[in-house]
Amino acid sequence: MTELAPVLTQADANLDSSLEKLFDLCRIKSISTDPAFKADCRTAAEWLVSYLQSLGFEASVRDTPGHPMVVAHHAAGSEGAPHVLFYGHYDVQPVDPLNLWERDPFDPAIIERDGQRVIAGRGTSDDKGQLLTFVEACRAYKETHGALPVRVTILFEGEEESGSPSLKPFLEANAAELKADFALICDTSMWDAETPAISAGLRGLVGEEITIKAADRDLHSGYFGGAAANPIHILSDILAGLHDETGRVTLESFYDGVEETPSQIKASWETLGMSTEKFLGAIGLSVPSGEKGRSVLELTWARPTAEVNGIWGGYTGEGFKTVIAAEASAKVSFRLVGKQDPDRIRASFRAYVQSKLPADCRVEFHQHGGSPAIQLPYDSALLNRAKSALSDEWPKPAVMIGMGGSIPIAGDFQKMLGMEALLVGFALADDRIHSPNEKYNLTSFHKGIRSWIRIMAALAD
Ligand SMILES: [Zn+2]
Structure with a gap:
């Protein structure tokens, strides 16, 4: 020795x-x-x-x-x-x-x-x-x-x-x-x-891009509005449904493989002096988003997330155009922890989107990589x-x-x-x-x- x-x-x-x-x-x-x-x-x-x-x-x-x-x-x-x-x-x-x-x-x-x-x-x-x-x-x-x-x-x-x-x-x-x-x-x-x-x-990551399609062309919202499906509404509704009112992600089996952080580890994080005020105050915020009743360190280190990273569709240029877009898209990512399986999370997300899709609408998925935590x-x-x-x-x-x-x-x-x-x-x-x-x-x-x-x-x- x-x-x-x-x-x-x-x-x-x-x-x-x-x-x-x-x-x-x-x-x-x-x-x-x-x-x-x-x-x-x-x-x-x-x-x-x-x-x-x-x-x-x-x-x-x-x-x-x-x-x-x-x-x-x-x-x-x-x-x-x-x-x-x-x-x-x-x-x-x-x-x-x-x-x-x-x-x-x-x-x-x-x-x-x-x-x-x-x-x-x-x-x-x-x-x-x-x-x-x-x-x-x-x-x-x-x-x-x-x-x-x-x-x-x-x-x-x-x-x-x-x-x-x-x-x-x-x-x-x-x-x-x-x-x-x-x-x-x-x-x-x-x-x-x-x-x-x-x-x-270290949290893992799953990236997905989705496009919701309805009518076969962009429509005049005066002529068709009220009768034609609006992909932006449908997409918004789907994305809004990803979380419940307590901040949990609603996807089926999403929390499979997520374990609670041992209490002595959480206690050691408490001693680090990282308050909500300090963490969020530094970026001009004050109230934690996401799951209720968990510290900001636990939320960012030990809990999984679903986040919409980008969303687009319809007319977003100068002035105004009364259009019902033919399609709307979003980029969505999931941060994974523990033993969450990227492939199963992706499959669960896609099944959820399909289940919320109204008549006459279609969805396309593009995957943007995935890695476990x-x-x-x-x-x-x-x-x-x-x-x-x-x-x-x-x-x-x-x-x-x-x-x-x-x-x-x-x-x-x-x-x-x-x-x-x-x-x-x-x-x-x-x-x-x-x-x-x-x-x-x-x-x-x-x-x-x-x-x-x-x-x-x-x-x-
Ligand atoms: Zn380096």
Whole structure:
């Protein structure tokens, strides 16, 4: 068994040179979406490979039809230690508008901002600073004990900010090499500067587009109005019927696979200080929509939704036209939680629409993708070990949170490699990722490194 304290001390002693490494990486303009920076993306991949090799990893640049992947392997110090796959991305978002930056986005430096010491520059938070927290944790282990407590495979992607087109084919083609006991993903945020967070639940999504058709042409509303079916009325009626008066979704079997959040998890969310006033006040609202009697965090993290995202039909231009449209359309999406099945939700929605369709009317459906939610069991050993490791490092205990949206890579790891993914990140809400003046707090970087040291030790136990 390797001792933890000297590794943490080593990471502290390394901090200045760890920062130099981060600055080096952040100077590389690896903007994946802009072909002008194609060579820079490769440079970043090569930089990572040679740095990982210097730490004793067997690392290589792996070509894809787009920007290359970085894959690296390192054995564990002892037999039988678990095997982790660590994921991060080395590409960054474009920097324009450049005139809004306080300093050159590719000349990273430590500056004072709002009374905090922060590392300023594109990619410092998303995701170069974050991925280096893990690499520097490995480095501290190597320098202290000459070994890692767990077997490590690293996958760094260079297309995360441009839709990850090469990722799925790469996972498929290299599944045997990348498969580990579980995945660690460092591309998310803390709850606040003192409270680390593990994202245990990510909502899934089903997208549907529907078009209701009635008469075989647009009609004069004076001549036909009152006698002819109006698709806009019919569509409105159907959409209005998606929720009952308590805010629940009315579709048959919609809540199959939805579990109540354990009361101790809900209680821990209560301690986060997120009130309805704070959450909704920030967007000019005051009363929660959706299911009654649930907190805003529960509504956005742990409950499914039905939302109309777009609706159109008839005449919407300048002036006025007394028309009864021949058709009306809407885009509808469902956020899923727990074990809700995207295919069954879609089928249930379509059956509902069909059942509400009056005589002479038709409906067309177009599907816009679907993915299930990801929910790690709250009693999972992986989650709970990481939780106590993080709680040892930060001023406040770690909290298991949900995420309203989805992180596709977590689903891909689960689906394609059969691995649970632990999402831990040290970014903060005010890091301005994707925007001018991106930063990463010095504490995020330093304590992030220390956090991975503790998590690796906890996983090895
Ligand atoms: Zn990212």
